[in-house]
Amino acid sequence: MCWNFTMWGVMRMRFEDFINEEKRGRKLPDVILEREMRETGVPIELLRREMVKLLNVMLEESTKQYGKRQRTLSEMAGENGYLMANHRAKMLSEFSHTATTVALSLAESNAAMGRVVACPTGGACGIVPAVLYALKVHMNASMDELLNAFIVAGGLGWVIEKNATISGAEGGCQAEIGTAAAMASALLVYYFTHQGERCAHGAAIALKSMLGLVCDPVGGFVEVPCVKRNGIAVNIAISSAEMALAGIESVIPFDEVVEAMYRVGRSLPESLRETGMGGIATTPTARKIVMEMKKHKKFKW
Amino acid sequence: MxxxxxxxxxxxxxxxxxxxxxxxxxxxxxxxxxxxxxxxxxxxxxxxxxxxxxxxxxxxxxxxxxxxxxxxxxxxxxxxxxxxxxxxxxxxxxxxxxxxxxxxxxxxxxxxxxxxxxxxxxxxxxxxxxxxxDCECQVNWEYHTLILVIKDLPGAIGNILENVSVNISNLYLKRIDAIERIAVAIVETDEEVKEECLEAIEKNSYVLEFYHVGRDEDAL
The missing domain is CATH 3.30.1330.90 (D-3-phosphoglycerate dehydrogenase; domain 3)
Incomplete structure (x- = not known):
């Protein structure tokens, strides 16, 4: 049934409120799960189990798709994860190299109708698993530690969804890939510090660097430029988390950055919100690719 | 969300x-x-x-x-x-x-x-x-869902719902034809409605059409 609860005015949700609860001595993941329980009536233990399921799928798929060649729907992508996996990084750390490879591989798997976790969306599905997998492989993180950091990332993404949007059609790429980068940054910072306030700084720095990013998929396919943006955004998440760990703070608080992101999204013209009618999608090469595709039987009903 | x-x-x-x-x-x-x-x-x-x-x-x-x-x-x-x-x-x-x-x-x-x-x-x-x-409705399929086309008469909905022994989470009722006296009711439940309840609803004289779709196992 379609009940629109927003009409009744839901309780406001700020990441700051979660942090304040944490300052009163509670654990941040517990605060977030309790809020979900209040809203949906689903018991906390069941929620935790559901989160574990998602986490397991992410790690399984990261292992399975790592560096794999994919046959994507439009075949504009499919080799990126493979190339990155077989390249010996000159500048990236091992951690970042692994994360980049996973992000590219999962985004390509998504484009090839593979199994993914839409965290927060299909188009941005590579970023959060990438940092989880890198933590597991390079930091030997336990499932418990990963789960707690994942819940914090989820809570942060939830705040963005409540106060802005996580849909590219509504807010552009900044709302999808930008949200994923903010979530991944918070995840990393929580893993290393267990401090909500620092997570907010990491996430704010990440989201600020994605502000204004438009959604301009060539031919409407979730491939160009989406796949590579997954690979790049995970590095924005890692570097902003590193800054937060160094003690660098975002001058503008996270919740205000979220509001700014929403305002920017709303002022984007429709041509730059998932319609495939602006940005990269309307370059001469993109037009040529789409023309060629339309001649092909595969792309007709 | x-x-x-x-x-x-x-x-x-x-x-x-x-x-x-x-x-x-x-x-x-x-x-x-x-x-x-x-x-x-x-x-x-x-x-x-x-x-x-x-x-x-x-x-x-x-x-x-x-x-x-x-x-x-x-x-x-x-x-x-x-x-x-x-x-x-x-x-x-x-x-x-x-x-x-x-x-x-x-x-x-x-x-x-x-x-x-x-x-x-x-x-x-x-x-x-x-x-x-022919029945217009709004169903999100997040619950066990009963879709009923019923007679728009006093006591109809109460009489029909007496057969539903589990707790009703959401209930939606709308008149679709005032002359023919027809209404649509959508009943959503957390728990599965028992087979004998479904049969009783089907036989109820106020019910004109009746559909039942169980909740998807994917949904939490």
Whole structure:
């Protein structure tokens, strides 16, 4: 049934409120799960189990798709994860190299109708698993530690969804890939510090660097430029988390950055919100690719 | 959206509205008909018609009508599978009028019966079934759902609901014809409604038409 609860005015949700609860001595993941329980009536233990399921799928798929060649729907992508996996990084750390490879591989798997976790969306599905997998492989993180950091990332993404949007059609790429980068940054910072306030700084720095990013998929396919943006955004998440760990703070608080992101999204013209009618999608090469595709039987009903 | 909606769900790519949502609409029809139909026609509207080609919307619809779950890895091969099981299918493009841009009308035939279901993929994998045969409705399929076309008479709804022994989560009632005195009721429950209750509802003299679709196992 379609009940629109927003009409009744839901309780406001700020990441700051979660942090304040944490300052009163509670654990941040517990605060977030309790809020979900209040809203949906689903018991906390069941929620935790559901989160574990998602986490397991992410790690399984990261292992399975790592560096794999994919046959994507439009075949504009499919080799990126493979190339990155077989390249010996000159500048990236091992951690970042692994994360980049996973992000590219999962985004390509998504484009090839593979199994993914839409965290927060299909188009941005590579970023959060990438940092989880890198933590597991390079930091030997336990499932418990990963789960707690994942819940914090989820809570942060939830705040963005409540106060802005996580849909590219509504807010552009900044709302999808930008949200994923903010979530991944918070995840990393929580893993290393267990401090909500620092997570907010990491996430704010990440989201600020994605502000204004438009959604301009060539031919409407979730491939160009989406796949590579997954690979790049995970590095924005890692570097902003590193800054937060160094003690660098975002001058503008996270919740205000979220509001700014929403305002920017709303002022984007429709041509730059998932319609495939602006940005990269309307370059001469993109037009040529789409023309060629339309001649092909595969792309007709 | 809930926290779990933000961090999930598990699905098959590439897009929650073009694959996950449409798969769930088709899977609703599968559950509604209690099995795979012999023949099915998918009528695509708006954005599904424009950008669904090559997006896997065709594969997702076929997978759903055959009852596959949203994270089934056979979805990408569903066209082959449909051919192998002998399902006759067709896709058509048509303007369905003032509806959500991602709307599909599914017409399916099984054992000499024809069913028409129209649904919209409203984003993030969420769906809204907006027509079942001639009955207009709004069903999100997040609960066990009973859809009833009933007589618009005093005491009708109370009499019918007496048969529902489990707790009712949501109830929606709307008059659709004041002269013929017909109303539509949608009853949503957390727990499954028992078989004998369903039979009693079916036999109830106030009930003109009755459909029951259990909650999807994918839903929490």
């Amino acid at each position: 809930s926290l779990l909606d933000v961090v999930g769900p598990v699905m098959v790519g590439p897009s929650s509205s073009h694959t996950l949502g449409v798969l769930r609409i088709a899977r609703f029809v599968h559950k509604f008909m209690k099995g795979v139909p012999e023949k099915v026609k998918f009528v695509l509207h708006g954005s599904l018609a424009d950008t669904g080609f090559g997006h896997g919307t065709d594969k997702a619809l076929l997978a759903g009508i055959m009852g596959m779950r949203a994270d089934d890895e056979r979805i990408r091969d569903s066209i082959e599978i449909a051919k192998n099981v002998g399902l006759r299918y067709s896709f058509e493009i048509e303007d369905l009028g003032e509806v959500h841009p991602n709307t599909v009308l599914i017409i399916a035939w099984k054992n000499g019966k024809k069913v028409e279901v129209q649904g919209s993929s409203i984003g993030g994998g969420k769906i809204e079934i907006n027509r079942i045969n």
